[in-house]
Each structure stands twice: as structure tokens, then as C-alpha cells.
Amino acid sequence: MIKKILIANRGEIAVRIIRSCKDMGIETVAVYSTADADALHVQLADEAVCIGAPSAKDSYLNTNNVLSAALLTGSDAIHPGFGFLSENAAFARLVEDCGLIFIGPNSDVIELMGNKINARRKMIEAGVPVIPGSIGAIESIDEGINIAKSIGYPLMIKAAAGGGGRGIRIVLDDSQFRAVFDTLRQEAKNNFGDDTVYIEKLFVDPKHIEVQILADKHGTVLHLFERDCSFQRRHQKVIEEAPCHMLSNEQRIKICEDAVKVAQAVGYDSVGTVEFLFDQHQNHYFMEMNTRIQVEHPITEMITGVDLIRNMIRSAENVKLPMSQEDIVIRGHAIECRINAEDMRRDFAPSGGKIDFYHPPGGKDVRIDSAIYNGYVIPPFYDSMIMKLITYGDTRLAAIKKMRSALEELIIDGVTTNIEFHYMTMHHSTFIEGKYTTGFAQEWIKELKERESFI
Amino acid sequence: MIKKILIANRGEIAVRIIRSCKDMGIETVAVYSTADADALHVQLADEAVCIGAPSAKDSYLNTNNVLSAALLTGSDAIHPGFGFLSENAAFARLVEDCGLIFIGPNSDVIELMGNKINARRKMIEAGVPVIPGSIGAIESIDEGINIAKSIGYPLMIKAAAGGGGRGIRIVLDDSQFRAVFDTLRQEAKNNFGDDTVYIEKLFVDPKHIEVQILADKHGTVLHLFERDCSFQRRHQKVIEEAPCHMLSNEQRIKICEDAVKVAQAVGYDSVGTVEFLFDQHQNHYFMEMNTRIQVEHPITEMITGVDLIRNMIRSAENVKLPMSQEDIVIRGHAIECRINAEDMRRDFAPSGGKIDFYHPPGGKDVRIDSAIYNGYVIPPFYDSMIMKLITYGDTRLAAIKKMRSALEELIIDGVTTNIEFHYMTMHHSTFIEGKYTTGFAQEWIKELKERESFI
């Protein structure tokens, strides 16, 4: 059994993990950069070790310092959170080589799913629908144009080692294809050290739907239903909700069963997420699998009641999942707004500073996952997300109304945030309808700019 | 339909009511004394009216000013919260005479249940077990001593118009009975304007169990299961939990059905609570009914998912309850700690002051109902309760563990609070066992004093 966990992360996810550890009677070790000496996760953990200079590569990505801290504090396991080292197969192996438990899936799955072409091929084998495109890598322009003919434009050329919106080119015709192909390969080589590229059809205005997977090391793979993450600005999720309002129950079952099929096909054994595109003809296509806990996991916890971090830890301990698929039921609806320290009037540029006054909302059906406090200084080195505001309701509309009043109550003074943007979004008819697709947020921002709501 | 509600209260319950009103699209009017100009409920309501000087009798109990404020702001209804005017039948009638809706039960029920002798008599008629004692008022010492013979000592002489631990004398034998009888009657006359007294048997170390009732004006009476409120200091509840850990399912059904019988017998038509004693022989006896929303209602909301304030408002609007008894199911366990601004080292004396630093806990399964904020000055005129910290868990132990870590995270600097007392209690074996009775808190405080944990 795990007695002590080192949390190789910072901010609200580190705090989130510490909370479940406390519930489970597991000791915690926080790590921090010199810029994070006053951070909340450092205060809440049982121990804390400084692991480097502010820049993430010197601290939170410094594998040696993280591992030394784990070994020297007598930790049994490392939880990577999300970002940083969480999807680094080499790190996961190193953790295991040190005799520690990596709280996440086995390193082979991380590696397999990290290469988008291999993941696609595996899914085709497993009989899960993938986005139409090339089966494997495209070696030449001619080969690519041939495939383009069969699937049709518009399409995307994507770097196999990319992800999160990076290493992608959209092309509308053959001439554009010819124009960008070599550049993208060179770019991929420079950025990811791998110039492999492949082709995927580009869908216009799809829904981004993802299914939460929970699996153990004894072959059990469960789904915890889906989240609708279509509200994105530049491929970054801003608002998420669970379940997806647009799915019929039949479609929900189909997508969730395909997600389980994906996880089973690769021997998945932890918490993870399978992302799908859902097009206007109600078809879904596998996009990728995130082999880690995700930012938006609380909305799934709200509608299912399942503690994902607890089960992730238990699963890493080799414990069998204590529930079966029938035990997992959707109750109500949950929404998450990512509160970012950013200035929507300056194209959402990150804005640091000191929080002079902080007043979080409270009461029924409100959950706050955050690592800020009164007087906290947001360091300029990391993510601008400073709070996840989560609301729940019996119905989707009730959750929206609760979010409105929670946003009204929330006060964060001293730094510029996107609270107002969320508040306006919660009153937008397209959002309220729930049919919005991945293009909506950008259009809505454009609309706000045009009517000069950004003063 | 109600469009605007005046909330004739302050503090966290006023904030709580405002929150449900916002969810329902109902406008809110806050009222406040001059000492509460900076209070949170004043900030959150749509409108706010100053109704008098700091002393409650000049403001929150000033019927004329409250009613004038309601009428002049165009409110349709008044929610009295708890305390202040909430169980004042004359006020409820006055509200109705002004053409406004009183959000609570009809004034006849308030009046009936306000007189403890009449309530007892009614319950005996309805076939609900009451605490052994006199059927009606005791007019003379001799009459009393006769009844004492039949039920046995120890017993209590109680003022019919008392309540909440006031107007009670415990007597152990005939001589004590003779000694206190006339004094108590005089005291009752002075304090409540009514010298009627009655007798009840005194139980040694019972559980205080209460059942949440939700009823409408169309004859539907539902119960939302029970709460265990046995953790009391000087008849004041300090910690509450739901459900009661000690009850078998059979006993739970019996108590809850008796509570429904009580509410049906008096034509109850709103939210209310039926209080029972549960003795060491597993028998339960009706004590009294509180004809209002209670402080500890959130723990019932946590285990049932039902919003009590929303349903209380809808019920006052003459709407039929949207659920039936089968829809109400217990899920998990919830605990509430009342965080009071009081100094346990000075015998829990109230302590005001300015909150220099406030940091509430967050995350999964934590609910905070409060009206404080950073820099808030606690006025010395009102209740010392400044926060209700509520935690939830799949099991009772999980809820206790969550409460511990929530108490660890909670910081209220600048004023003295009972946070530490709660924290110690959450580690006490008797509390953890869950078998504690109404005598436990006092003994535990004595124990703490003796081992000088209060320094």
C-alpha cells in the first residue's frame, strides 16, 4: 500500500491531489520551484522540497530533482498531475526503475498513445471509427495528394508527435498541400524531433466530446460517461460540461462503448480520457487518448459521485476497482469555467500580479478547485488558470443559472481575469441552447470585439 | 408567482436564501441594521433597506419597519429565515394581512406548535409517542407531585411558551419540585408572558434526532429523513450529521413515519422539523416541532440532493411538490460544524473583531455557507455563528475525514473561533463511533479543561 506520494506538479491540481491523499490517510510531499515558495500546495502538503529555478524546465520538468526528492523523502509513489511530466513515457519508466510507483497508466500505453499515427492504426485494428485520413505516415507530396483525392478537402496535415493544437496545417486544395508539406515536416523535426506527418479530414464545426475512462490493473475498464469540451479558444478548453446535452441516450452508449473499446485495445490500466469528434451527421470519430487525469475531471465527479484521484491512486496500488459499470449513473449536470488570469481586452494575454482581495462563492452545488488566496502573487512562469469554478444542477439550465450567480459572487481583485467573459457566455443564447461547436467561442469573441464589449 | 422576496434576516441564512432566489430568477430585498451596513447579504441582494439600530429589537424584530420595507419595495413575499420573526404567528398573520406571502407554514400551525402543551396534546391524539409527563398544564405543586409519582424522577418542569433550552428546571425529588415550582412560573410569566408549565420525564443520555419535513398546500407531506443533533453544548447544537448513524433502517422508517404523522395531524404546509428523543431502549418520543427552516438544513440537502429553500418558496407559492416520497433517497453521509466566533478558553464566550485573513477550504464534497469575507468586522450584537462548514462522504468515516482536512485548510485570523475544538472532536473516539448522546459534548469539554488542552 502507498504511504507517501510525491506530487510532481503545482497549482490547483497539486492541491486537488493532496486533498484526496488526506482523505485516504496518505502522506504527501510537494515539490516547488523557487518562484512557488509561497504556493498553496507547499502549505498543504506534509512535506515540501524545492526542486529548482522558476522556469519549468529547471524545476517541474527536472526529472533528476523530482526523483531525488521522491527517493530522499521516502515516497512510495509519484503523481504527475497533468502537463509537465504526466505524459512522458520515459519519465514513467524511470520512476519504475527507481522502485517507485508511477500513478498513471503503464509506460507502454503512454508511449503508444503519444504517437498519433500508432494510436490511429491501433484504433483502426480495434474497429473504432477514426477520422478519415492516411493509415500511416505520408512520405511524399504525391502520396499525400493521392490520399487527399480519396477523402476530399479541407483536410489537415498533422505531425505524429504533435498534440494539443500544435504541429497542424489546414489545407484547402492541392496547391496549398504542395505549399505547406515540406515546411510542416521541417517544423515538426525542429519542434518534436520527428518529421513524421499524416493526414486527417477536417470537419467543419464538430462537437468535441470526450469519455472519461477508469481502469484497473486487473482488466476492468469502466467509462464514466462523456464531457462536452467544444468551447475552445485556439484549441484551449475554456468551459466544459458533463454530460453532453446534444447526445441522445443511444449515441451516448455508442460513444462510451467505443471509448471502452479503445482503452481495452491498448491495455489501459488507470484514469484516462478518449477524445472524439462528433460531426453534424451524428457520427463520432476517435481523435486521441489523454493518458492522465484531466483539468476538467471535476465535472465528471459531480455527475457520477466517483472520486477519480482516489481511484487512480488505488488502481496504481494494484487494487481492483470497487465498482462495476452498472454502479455508475449520471445524476444532474455540471459545468466548469476555467478562471484564467488573462486580459480579454488584450486578446486574452496572461496577466500576473498580486491578488489584493479574493472572495470565492459558496453554498449548495458550487465547487471550487483553486490554489489562490488573499495576497497571493501569481508567478509569471506558469499556466494562467488560477481557479476552476464548477457548478451543479438537476438540469443543465439549473447548472447554468448556478454558474451565473457563482460568477456574480466571485471576486478576484488585483489581477485581470476572464470572469466577465464567462458571465457573458452564460447569457449567450447559443451557449444556453447547448448546440455550440468548436468554432463557437472564436466567433463569439469576434462578435464581442465588433460590438466593442471589450472596452 | 413570487417575483420579489424580502428576506427578514441577516448572516449566512440570508445569503443562503438569496442564492436560491437567484437560481429561481426571483429578485431579493435585504434588510439590515445600521451595524450590518457592510454585511454580505446586503451586497448580494438586488436591493437593501436599512431597518433600524443595531439591537435586534430595533431592526430585525421591528415588525413595522420590516413590513414597510417589504411593501415599499414592491415585494410579494417575506422569508423570515430562522430566529428573529420566523416562529412568530402574529407576524405571519400581519404579513398576510398586508397582502404578502409569508414563506413558511400557515400561522395557525406556528401558533399551535409554539405552545408546547398544545403540541403535546395534539400528538397524543394523533397517536405519536410523546415524552411521558403531564397531559396539560400543572396548576399546583400537589398536582405536579402526583404526576411525578407516576412517571418517576428525574423530571423537568417546563414553561409551555419556552423553547430552545429556556424556561426549564430539572428536579430530582419531591423537595426540589416544591422548591422550584413557583419560581419557574414567575420566571415564565416574566420572560414569556405566560406562566403555564408542564412536566416531562428526564431521559439520561438520549440521542436528539430530528426529521426534516417538506410539505405543500395540497396535502402532500414528505420526510427527508433524519439528522442526529446530539452534539450540544448547553442545549445549543454545535455539530450535526445526517443520517443518524445509530438507527437501524427499521427504526429510521418508524421515526420518519411518525414525523410525517405529526406534520399531517397539524396540517403542515411548508418546510419544518420534528424533534424526537431517542432513548437507550431504542424508543423515540416527540419533543417539539420547529416551524421554520433550520440552521442544519444543508446536511439534509447533501444526502438527498433536494433544495429545501427552493421548495419552501414554491410551496408558499401554492405550487404542488414536484416529487414523491419514493424519489427521496439517502446517498452518503454529511456533517456540519458550526464555526462560531467564540473563545473556548474563556468558556466559549462570543468574541467579535475584524477578520484579518480568511481562507475557506475548497474542492470535492465541501460546502461552505457563510457571510464573512476578508476584512469583515463581526458585529457584537448577533449570533456568534459565522460559518457552517459542511462535508460529505460516501460513508460516515469519509465525511469525518473530509471534515478534518477541511478544518485544516480553513483559516480565520483576527478573531477567536472554535475551529480547533471541532478539529479535536473529529479525532475523538466517542464521536467517531457515532454513539454519542446529548451529554457527550459537555463531558468532552470538561475533559479538555481537565487535561488543560485549553491554554
Place this chain on the structure above:
Amino acid sequence: MKIENIEQIIKLFERSTVSKMEIESGDLKIKLEKDSGETGNYVRIPNVSSPTLVVEPDSDTLVKAPLVGTFYGAVNPQSAPFVQIGEFVSAGTVLCLIEAMKVMNEIKAPVEGVVLEILGRNGEMVAYDQPLIRLGEST
């Protein structure tokens, strides 16, 4: 002496109005000092005395509403107002009415003086303690 104890001592010192403190106990010695100049009023004591009459620094008298109701400057819309700006009134003169629960309450001048300002608005609600009329010195 544990760190927590030192912390408690610092807190006690901070909360107090004391500006310098020295403690010796056994082999421990602590000396604390606050910046002078900084006052930071600790507990704001709400005013519990009668709030209907407030004497302003410049010796003006502000008559405030003693109850919640509707303000009237005249008996009815057709009548002349009770008082006008610039008018001298003696103590006890009716200045305005506040209607509450269908009862008209006369608000009288607590002192003599010249009417400087009429702050209540005809037919509108006044809250408790809301300024109604300002009286100045009768020079």
C-alpha cells in the same frame, strides 16, 4: 518554546494596540516593535446611541428617518410644504411626514434652526437612518 508559541505571541502583539513589547521567560527573551504612525482601527464599534439626531462637525443638524416609510414634505400634493429652504424653524416644528403601515408619522425639528436642505423626496421610500432634512445655525 515552540515556534507556534512565538507565532501566538506575535499575533497577540499585532492585535493589541501596544507598540512595543518585551517578554523574558526563563532563557527566552522576545522584543517586538510596531511602526509608529500606523493605527489601523481594530474593531469598529457601531454607533449604538440614538441615530436619529446627528450633530455634524460644522454644527449643522441632520434629521434622519427614525423608521422605514414613505416621505411626504406636505400634508397632500395640493398643500404647501411644511417647511421651505431658508425658513427658520423652532424646535418641535413639523418638518415632514413618514407614512408607515398606513399611519402618518410627524417628524419634528429636534432643535431650532434654518432649513438648509430637504433630502427626502416626495412619495419615495426612506430607509431607517436616511437623511431627511438639514438644519443650520440660526445666525
Place this chain on the structure above:
Amino acid sequence: MKIENIEQIIKLFERSTVSKMEIESGDLKIKLEKDSGETGNYVRIPNVSSPTLVVEPDSDTLVKAPLVGTFYGAVNPQSAPFVQIGEFVSAGTVLCLIEAMKVMNEIKAPVEGVVLEILGRNGEMVAYDQPLIRLGEST
């Protein structure tokens, strides 16, 4: 009194509104003082330049840990320590070892100087930026 305790006391002092503090306990004496006219620096810009070498106001040099690991003042328990208090060392002299991931990392003197203090403890963990050795001017 351990370093951590002093660190805690400094933090307590920093967070408090106290402007001067002296603590004596046993043979330890701490005196802390804040700049008056202290404005409350708004954004603390963390030092991103090389943190292993910090020049103290009194021109002492504090050698800090450049990585997380186990501190060793000697090659093995039987050997003589690399340096001793009072010893003069030239720039580049090995001062101590930090073992991390089974690799021994030599920590060298960045400047010449006299060893004033050895702050790392044999066989114990040092975190990044933790003070190891203080070098003084070679007068």
C-alpha cells in the same frame, strides 16, 4: 535551534505587521528589522539568474545546492572532510558532494575564501537552493 526554525521565525516576522523583533533563547539571539517606509512590493519577481552563487551584503559568499540530493562533507565516513571551518580555499576547490540518482556531484568553491560555516548536514537531504557552505573574505 535548527535552521528550519530560524527560517520559520523569519517567515513569521515577514508575514506579521511587526517592524522590529528580537528573540534570545539559550545561546541564540535573533534580531529582525524591517525597512520603515515599507511599501509592500507588488509583484515579487523571482530571481531567475543562476541561484547557486549569492553574494551577501557583507560580501560573504553563500554556496547553495544546485540540485536536490544527499549532502556529504567527505568522500566517505572514514575520510577527512573536504573542508573545515577556518580553512582557506581557492576557487574551484571541492567543498562537498551532493549525491543524486546514484551520481556524486562535486560542489566547488565559486570564489576563493575562508570557510565560515558548513550548513549542510552529512547524509541529509538538501533541496534546490538550500545553503551549503558560507565562504568569507580571505583577510
